Amino acid sequence: MTPPTASTEPLESYRSGPDERGHFGIFGGRFVAETLMPLILDLERAYDAARQSPDFQRDFDYFATHYTGRPSPLYFASSLTESLGGAKIYFKRDELNHTGSHKINNTLGQILLAKRMGKSRIIAETGAGQHGVATATVCALFDLPCVVYMGATDIERQAPNVFRMKLLGAEVVPVTSGTGTLKDAMNEALRDWVANVEDTFYIIGTVAGPHPYPAMVRDFQSVIGREAKQQIEQAEGRLPDTLVACIGGGSNAMGLFHPFLDDPVGIIGVEAGGLGLQTEQHAASLTGGRPGVLHGNRTYLLQNEDGQIIDAHSISAGLDYPGIGPEHAWLHDHGRVDYVSVTDSEALEAFQLCCRTEGIIPALEPAHALAHVAKIAPEMDKDQIIVMNLCGRGDKDIFTVADVLGVEI
């Protein structure tokens, strides 16, 4: 295990953020139009109250157990471990959740909050469509109208999820501005929110956006890490050596990492390297970007000299975002978490490896995490342990994969 490379003095705790202004060091904050400020402050108060309410916690746990199907298993991937010939690999199987990814953990939390706040209309942005599906699902469950903004490009490459959302009763609005991907969808959702401040609750799908979203989404997703910690103690009687998760905005990663941040565990976040970091066609905001301000927070962004945001590229629509949650930016600068990247073709190879060795078709997003696991596991001792977040299943991706492999289906 390589220890994290600390760029600053180690902190007493890495779990204390954000501060009362919503900042993680210089990152995070509330960079929104004045129209939204009162709403965001209101949301913060409502979330603070909900977090401390036993009723809210009870409802959240109830639906997590009986609707989502939590806890998700922590599965020892023995065939994969054997074939890679190094560290023991465990999958945290959030792909088994209802709707097929970790996104439902967050949408359940936020819709319960929306109900508490008396909101009557839900909006969301989506990239791969997983968050859109998870939002449409809870809106159906709680009988609230749902509008999902989705880039026109993504609508094309994630057609099954678009249809799923429609079946669930959501209105899917194609976004053609910019390049029609996740960042544009988020702009459009923010525009909707500014125009519908009275009744609308915006369910953001990752640990980004203005405070309190990054902290709130992290808290809802942290169920992943809390379970994993207990499960690995039970299975192995000790903490893992390394955690690995993929990063789009960073919610599945933060959910797994956060409960372990103050433990002696190596932590690796895997960004989408697209066609390679030497090209401009990637989505690795931490390894290939600079601090900037977008979508309500300060974080690492892909941008040009003039501060114009550059479109991200990844084979995985869910990782195709030019920013990253502010807490990741902060953990990066403190050297607590290592951030690496994996290319489209490495992810595609890992995708196939997972299908063949474990009989699990992973989403292309966690296939990025797996590609990195495949790089480091063979270098590690056989008694070392990796826990990887298998945060989504790959049904939605089979068309993309077939296309890249040149197969007609």
Add this chain to the structure above:
Amino acid sequence: MSRGDRVDLAFKRLSDEGRAGLVTFITAGDPDLETSQNLMEGLADSGADIIELGMPFSDPMADGPAIQAANLRALANGASLRRTLDMVARFRRSNDQTPVILMGYFNPIYQYGPTRFVTDAVESGVDGLILVDLPPEEDDELCDPARTAGLHWVRLVTPTSDEKRLKSVLKNASGFVYYVSIAGITGTRSASVSAVGDAVARLRSHTGLPIAVGFGINTPEQVHDTVEVADGAVVGSAIIREIEKNLDETGAARPELLENVSSLVRTLAEGARN
């Protein structure tokens, strides 16, 4: 006199003339740098009392389709923050009177460096700044150097700004206050005359600064109704749409673009005068 006083002088002149002002918005570099420069000069000549110049940004999240498209056209044709400042400097060679307020989003300024930016902005002849995504909670790093350098810090007040927020919003405001008349993005809905009247009256009890009203003001009649209650009416999307109408299939400016925009601005200016 400090540089920022172009704004104070403009409002003083307006009040001496017993009328309110027309504030016009265009995006710097839209549809191209050269046309935009000429447009800026034309605005002043056609009766704009104050010019708001948009600093192009790839992700203008508080703007509607018209201004979004203007931003993208400008960027596609080589606009940048540095070139926006150059545009103002060139404008100042022939016009030392019309206040120029830069309006936009923080990231380009953050990359430029806030301190260097305010220095260069003052040197170029900029009079004030409006930053859409810097609420009072986040604006020290630009507001403080800007005010020190003598730039006006124009704050946005919205229909959602309650009494408590008004205090913090108005705290560092200078030059004038920009009342965003609808909860929404640019170029969409318009507020009712009475709602604007009530809001401006409420604002006046909190500030002695002049109040300009914007969002959803498209016609000379709407300008007229607005200046009945406010000190200035801001027109943006309507001008941008006129620019858009005068582009050919390749997106290039037609020869009549300048004249058509000028004549629109003249009619808007008349709305502000009677």
